[in-house]
Amino acid sequence: MPDDLNWAIGGEAGDGIDSTGKIFAQALSRAGRHVFTSKDFASRIRGGYTAYKVRTGAEPVESVVDRLDILIALTERTIEENMDELHEGSFIIYDDERSTMRDVEIPDEMIGLPVPLKRLAEEAGGAIMRNVVALGAACEVAGFPIENLDEALEKRFGSKGQAIVENNETAARLGREYVEEEFDYDYPYELICTDEDYVLLNGDQAIGMGAIAAGCRFYAGYPITPATEVMEYLTGRIEQFGGTVVQAEDELAAINLALGGARAGARSMTATSGPGIDLMTETFGLVATSETPLVIVDVMRSGPSTGMPTKQEQGDLNMLLHGGHGEVPRFVLAPTTVAECFHKTIEAFNLAEKYQIPVYLTSDLSLAVTEQTYPPEEFDMDEVEVERGKVVDEESIADWQNENEQFQPHFPTADGVSPRAFPGTSGGAHMTTGLEHDALGRRTEDPEVRVEQVDKRDRKVDTARERENFDYREFGNPEADTLVISWGSNEGAMTEALTLLEDDGYDVRFISVPYIFPRPDLSEEIDASETTIVVECNANGPFADLIEHDTLTRVERINKYTGVRFKADELAAEVKDVLAETGEVAQ
Amino acid sequence: MSAFSAIGEEEEIESEDFTPGTEPQPTWCPGCGDFGVLKALKQAMPEVGRSPEETLLVTGIGCSGKLSSYFESYGYHSIHGRSLPVARAAKLANPELEVIAAGGDGDGYGIGGNHFIHTARENHDMTYIVFNNEIFGLTKGQTSPTSPKGHKSKTQPHGSAKSPLRPLSLSLAAGSSYVARTAAVNPNQAKEIITEAIEHDGFAHVDFLTQCPTWNKDAKHYVPYTDVQDSDEYDFDVTDRREAGQMMYEVESKLYEGEVLTGRFYRDDPRPSYSEEKQAIGEMPDQPVAEQYFDEDHQWDRSYDELLDLHK
Ligand SMILES: Cc1ncc(C[n+]2csc(CCOP(=O)(O)OP(=O)(O)O)c2C)c(N)n1
Ligand code: SF4
Ligand SMILES: [Mg+2]
Numbered sequence: 001m002p003d004d005l006n007w008a009i010g011g012e013a014g015d016g017i018d019s020t021g022k023i024f025a026q027a028l029s030r031a032g033r034h035v036f037t038s039k040d041f042a043s044r045i046r047g048g049y050t051a052y053k054v055r056t057g058a059e060p061v062e063s064v065v066d067r068l069d070i071l072i073a074l075t076e077r078t079i080e081e082n083m084d085e086l087h088e089g090s091f092i093i094y095d096d097e098r099s100t101m102r103d104v105e106i107p108d109e110m111i112g113l114p115v116p117l118k119r120l121a122e123e124a125g126g127a128i129m130r131n132v133v134a135l136g137a138a139c140e141v142a143g144f145p146i147e148n149l150d151e152a153l154e155k156r157f158g159s160k161g162q163a164i165v166e167n168n169e170t171a172a173r174l175g176r177e178y179v180e181e182e183f184d185y186d187y188p189y190e191l192i193c194t195d196e197d198y199v200l201l202n203g204d205q206a207i208g209m210g211a212i213a214a215g216c217r218f219y220a221g222y223p224i225t226p227a228t229e230v231m232e233y234l235t236g237r238i239e240q241f242g243g244t245v246v247q248a249e250d251e252l253a254a255i256n257l258a259l260g261g262a263r264a265g266a267r268s269m270t271a272t273s274g275p276g277i278d279l280m281t282e283t284f285g286l287v288a289t290s291e292t293p294l295v296i297v298d299v300m301r302s303g304p305s306t307g308m309p310t311k312q313e314q315g316d317l318n319m320l321l322h323g324g325h326g327e328v329p330r331f332v333l334a335p336t337t338v339a340e341c342f343h344k345t346i347e348a349f350n351l352a353e354k355y356q357i358p359v360y361l362t363s364d365l366s367l368a369v370t371e372q373t374y375p376p377e378e379f380d381m382d383e384v385e386v387e388r389g390k391v392v393d394e395e396s397i398a399d400w401q402n403e404n405e406q407f408q409p410h411f412p413t414a415d416g417v418s419p420r421a422f423p424g425t426s427g428g429a430h431m432t433t434g435l436e437h438d439a440l441g442r443r444t445e446d447p448e449v450r451v452e453q454v455d456k457r458d459r460k461v462d463t464a465r466e467r468e469n470f471d472y473r474e475f476g477n478p479e480a481d482t483l484v485i486s487w488g489s490n491e492g493a494m495t496e497a498l499t500l501l502e503d504d505g506y507d508v509r510f511i512s513v514p515y516i517f518p519r520p521d522l523s524e525e526i527d528a529s530e531t532t533i534v535v536e537c538n539a540n541g542p543f544a545d546l547i548e549h550d551t552l553t554r555v556e557r558i559n560k561y562t563g564v565r566f567k568a569d570e571l572a573a574e575v576k577d578v579l580a581e582t583g584e585v586a587q
Numbered sequence: 588m589s590a591f592s593a594i595g596e597e598e599e600i601e602s603e604d605f606t607p608g609t610e611p612q613p614t615w616c617p618g619c620g621d622f623g624v625l626k627a628l629k630q631a632m633p634e635v636g637r638s639p640e641e642t643l644l645v646t647g648i649g650c651s652g653k654l655s656s657y658f659e660s661y662g663y664h665s666i667h668g669r670s671l672p673v674a675r676a677a678k679l680a681n682p683e684l685e686v687i688a689a690g691g692d693g694d695g696y697g698i699g700g701n702h703f704i705h706t707a708r709e710n711h712d713m714t715y716i717v718f719n720n721e722i723f724g725l726t727k728g729q730t731s732p733t734s735p736k737g738h739k740s741k742t743q744p745h746g747s748a749k750s751p752l753r754p755l756s757l758s759l760a761a762g763s764s765y766v767a768r769t770a771a772v773n774p775n776q777a778k779e780i781i782t783e784a785i786e787h788d789g790f791a792h793v794d795f796l797t798q799c800p801t802w803n804k805d806a807k808h809y810v811p812y813t814d815v816q817d818s819d820e821y822d823f824d825v826t827d828r829r830e831a832g833q834m835m836y837e838v839e840s841k842l843y844e845g846e847v848l849t850g851r852f853y854r855d856d857p858r859p860s861y862s863e864e865k866q867a868i869g870e871m872p873d874q875p876v877a878e879q880y881f882d883e884d885h886q887w888d889r890s891y892d893e894l895l896d897l898h899k
Contacts, residue, residue: 199898239872243872244865244876245870246676249702249705252702256673259673259676260645263643263663264678264681265590265877268680282669376899392590406608421590422590423643424590424681424684424877426640428640431656431660
């Protein structure tokens with residue numbers, strides 16, 4: 001019996017799709033099953049349609065696939081929208097008593113399960129519970145014991161009182177019993193429960209949690225999809241740890257606020273998406289040249305301009321690497337999974353403070369909306385080390401004063417990193433400026449000092465390369481002739497594509513790169529392979545350009561810019577296509 | 588280790604403490620009104636009893652922005668129009684600092700206008716000094732948001748077609764809890780007003796008339812001046828919004844008729860600051876954010892388990 005199940009609920013915005021989907025995802029997670037969720041927002045046809053999809057397995061699941069086994073369709077359009085993913089034997093649960101659903105035609109090869117969702121919900125206490133009736137019906141089809149829903153229902157409705165919780169439990173059971181009694185199909189699914197105790201979170205939440213764990217206590221932001229949830233996560237939580245969140249008037253203010261918090265001594269962060277990065281680019285240069293540690297999160301969405309705000313894309317890479325006039329180093333990190341959003345956020349703070357540099361942390365829409373299960377140990381916050389770098393106090397400050405007892409915030413040290421004194425430190429009074437400055441932070445146009453300061457700032461990158469391990473994550477067969485490289489969120493789909501490729505006799509090595517700058521040198525890896533393919537979710541392949549530039553080697557490219565993330569089966573097929581074109585044979 | 592050893596230290600504070608070793612002499616043009624701001628600020632600091640090391644001065648870009656080079660303190664010379672968000676966040680992160688922001692009329696009322704409105708609205712506990720010379724000084728004399736209608740410049744050779752912005756009225760409408768105007772030609776009043784502004788708990792906005800003899804007006808244009816508090820002709824209650832608003836409107840209009848009115852126009856002492864408001868609803872910790880990092884008793888790992896539990 002297949003244990004890997006793809007489930008979805010779809011309808012109109014306002015139908016409670018998200019919260020119903022979330023209840024199911026939570027129930028699965030609580031039952032010790034792995035979960036990977038995704039969302040469909042607006043539409044190929046017209047606005048309004050939305051769906052919440054859950055993939056679940058007893059083993060970890062890392063991506064979405066082009067397959068839908070059980071669909072709760074609140075509207076006819078939900079079926080149309082998912083026609084590509086529905087297959088022979090897919091079950092479609094719908095309310096045939098709903099006026100708009102009466103004439104729905106279920107394609108022959110699929111199995112329609114008409115359930116009077118509204119009527120049963122009313123029986124349980126109110127029509128509003130019709131989605132929960134559907135959940136109960138789906139439990140029966142999925143072979144998922146209904147009791148597992150109870151805890152999630154309690155969590156969702158507990159604040160509304162015990163009676164409401166009980167009504168919902170009843171509603172779910174009525175749905176399940178209806179399917180059991182009315183239909184006589186052989187349901188091929190049985191979702192095994194385990195004793196595992198998982199946590200369920202998405203990329204934005206993981207970034208927020210990482211920030212708190214890293215000691216970030218000052219956050220400023222301006223809402224924008226798909227980054228808003230970072231701010232919403234921190235609000236109400238960071239305060240419990242002694243921090244604060246500020247909503248700014250715009251992104252210009254947001255980054256300047258974060259900068260002000262950092263100058264005053266707090267670990268500070270802002271998060272936005274591409275349009276916000278456009279505005280923040282102005283202040284980015286000031287942050288960098290005044291050598292202020294700052295973490296700037298870009299949860300990418302499809303651009304340019306307002307673009308496709310609820311669609312996936314990795315189109316901001318060049319902006320993050322090169323945005324802003326003049327030349328000044330910055331670090332760019334791109335977490336590759338939801339869990340890595342947590343770990344890389346922590347690393348971003350340490351890098352920012354150790355090297356007194358702005359760090360761009362870039363995730364994307366697909367990470368932001370994906371909820372995924374992990375064992376809680378994955379997020380071990382006691383393990384986190386907060387490294388604040390060369391912060392000086394009233395005693396150590398003397399080491400950094402000149403002969404006139406003036407503190408030198410931009411002293412050109414051998415490693416490029418200067419001392420840092422927060423306002424309020426005795427003996428540390430100093431200014432600094434976005435103008436080119438000397439060691440004292442005073443403006444200068446002296447050619448020698450200019451060169452000295454530019455070199456000093458650039459030297460921090462060399463130092464970081466020596467001291468840090470800007471490595472990649474590796475999967476598949478390290479000896480394989482075919483090398484696939486990707487960055488950011490494509491890792492999950494690609495690791496799963498590896499399995500599919502393996503099954504078909506393809507031998508592939510996969511390198512997933514979380515460090516965009518500084519980044520690992522892949523020359524040897526590319527030399528050792530026959531074919532190198534760079535996979536990224538954009539049209540022009542900026543990361544492939546970087547790799548070609550670094551290694552002076554041409555690479556093959558797989559790009560997707562439909563606004564939808566890669567899926568494992570699709571990616572496997574594309575890799576095969578490339579290999580067929582380049583004349584590489586299987587095995 | 589405490590990083591903030593200078594805060595609250597008992598010491599004699601003198602004006603001269605605020606003269607930096609490196610650039611003791613400003614390079615503003617002779618006769619520039621900006622000298623008047625520097626002097627008033629240096630004189631105010633001993634009055635308010637804050638030392639250079641307890642003070643953060645954030646400036647914008649313009650001739651005015653150079654203030655941070657000539658004033659010894661922690662200084663951050665930011666970019667054009669952005670001094671306010673930097674300054675107010677520093678105050679939020681470490682409320683024990685004395686935070687002052689300063690910049691030009693172009694910087695604060697033009698490119699940074701949105702920040703001005705929102706900083707006033709939020710009533711951050713800080714002081715904002717706008718060097719209002721009714722011109723872009725640094726970039727050599729272009730029209731600014733406060734240039735009078737008809738004012739001729741290289742960018743508006745036929746005279747400005749726009750009516751000038753009303754900085755005091757805007758400030759009041761936006762939510763400043765202390766609004767005053769002073770002038771470089773009136774050093775005693777300037778010192779008093781800057782002192783009051785720094786002492787005020789809330790967002791104190793001082794529109795400081797600073798003549799620019801090089802590109803715009805010489806000092807004579809701001810003489811004679813009238814202090815509305817000293818004059819029998821003006822009688823209004825600075826704590827009354829409506830009366831203050833009317834007074835401001837008159838003051839702004841008269842400036843363009845050649846009559847210079849200065850003084851305090853509005854104050855709302857009871858109004859809580861942004862951090863007080865946030866504290867009241869549990870959005871701001873009592874202990875300064877920046878200090879926690881140096882507090883050995885601070886419990887970093889306090890409730891991480893609770894954070895995780897929320898995801899179960
Ligand atoms: C983003 C940006 N645009 C334009 C400038 C050029 N610029 C520098 S100062 C200034 C105006 C200065 O006028 P004001 O703020 O009134 O200051 P003042 O020099 O009169 O004291 C301008 C336009 C700049 N530095 N940055
Ligand atoms: S140009 Fe005007 S504002 Fe600038 S320093 Fe000279 S007199 Fe002062
Ligand atoms: Mg000006």
